[in-house]
Amino acid sequence: MLTAHNVAERFKILQDHICSELEKLDGVGLFQEDLWKRPEGGGGRTRIINGQHIVKGGVNFSHVHGVMPETIAKGLGLEPNQFSATGVSIVLHARNPFVPIIHMNVRYFETDTGSWWFGGGIDLTPLIVIEEDAVSFHQGLKEVCDQYEEGAYAEFKEWADNYFYIPHRNETRGVGGIFFDRLGQQNERTKTDIFNYVVNVGESFYDLYSDIFIKRFQTEYSEEHIKWQRLRRGRYVEFNLVYDRGTKFGLQTNGRIESILMSLPPQVEYRYDYRPSKEFELTTQSFLKKGISWI
């Protein structure tokens, strides 16, 4: 029987593995670790890198448990319960504007009343879209999903399009990826099958990111690219602070603020009514919409 403890132990291994690979990739930066405890139960390992190429990144593990606040139980459609939740969350910001922002999350949730489910996803936010990178990223995700279930990629890709979306801008956060939630009892797959899929998603993260990173981290760029990078990062802030469910949940439940907000980019600019140049309109803005078939 797969317990929250088993899942958490596997997630810790995932965190260790990704951190050690990312340190090699950056070449200089090392993760600093902050261990924290949650007064109501559980805690986490927040790991932050401020490297030469990955200028701001977080690879966080947490495993928290305790009594579920009533409002949250209600929101999830559950009876009052004791819960246990564990996950790994990653956001990486790179110096080079041709290296995208990437986000990954895998999570597991269970209650003492017998509910359990997995969730997660990976999505890519290029500051400057390079089509072949978006295509290979989506192909890689499709391979992972195909191993799990036929049709899963299409479903989870659409889910990501809808989730990583900024309504007030009428644009997607980036070129999407996959997003899924509540893979649990109502699915036809065994708990072990779902667990294996989620671990595969997590383990695919490093290869998907490093493939793009290695191709782009030495690309030459101008002041104009940096300015555009910082403006686009502003949209990342808008999404995370206004819409992201994980961030909102964390802020509302008195989570560890620095671990939650590690996702925010290092330098950001806001301009009134900034319009992209023709170049950026063509290469990037025009791809920030739902329903693009990258494969």
Next chain:
Amino acid sequence: MLTAHNVAERFKILQDHICSELEKLDGVGLFQEDLWKRPEGGGGRTRIINGQHIVKGGVNFSHVHGVMPETIAKGLGLEPNQFSATGVSIVLHARNPFVPIIHMNVRYFETDTGSWWFGGGIDLTPLIVIEEDAVSFHQGLKEVCDQYEEGAYAEFKEWADNYFYIPHRNETRGVGGIFFDRLGQQNERTKTDIFNYVVNVGESFYDLYSDIFIKRFQTEYSEEHIKWQRLRRGRYVEFNLVYDRGTKFGLQTNGRIESILMSLPPQVEYRYDYRPSKEFELTTQSFLKKGISWI
């Protein structure tokens, strides 16, 4: 009888006056104006300055009307109605880190079912707190409030402490100011009295700001001050995107996004778990709490 039209006309004069004074204060920057219409009724005059000293500022007027969305009517405790709302909103960001961010808003709201009220406020967000500036700012506000009603300053000052507060940081946005809402039928004052008070608040804005600006815009500063300025501006973004009711209302009701988000600062930085230096802890961080009696 004072109508929404009368109030709006007076607010336009206020906007004109403030813009022309701020242009003189900056010495180089001129406001650019965007006129906009709201498909459901009404519109506004958004005015933006990117000057030499006031590097990003907005002085916005709007007057919108139409059918009130049911959810919003419910939230306000009102029957379904036709509404009219007009206001002036200002946020100014300066180059010099010793010049605070300032925010001012005056607004009037009425329905065809006979409800009406005024709201507004002014608050100051120093990146580096200078006590004498905070004191003179609060003294100026007290003078305006004293003309309206004994005890008004204390009440509206406390309201601002509670409103301009970032729960997840357990800190206030800045050194506060005054905030008030729903000054209307339930108050003992006449509509004209309240209107005059609100206009006085609006007209006091320029003097309160320019007093501080003139003292501080030439203060020498270091790279360290700029870094701190950008980190503190990050908190301004956190407040505005996560908590500010006006911003949330605007985003949820499909308002004019660029006018709403003109409040965001020009350059911002986020660092993981940044701790203020002893200097900034002493001069600034220690003042970011509720209940300080500045006068």
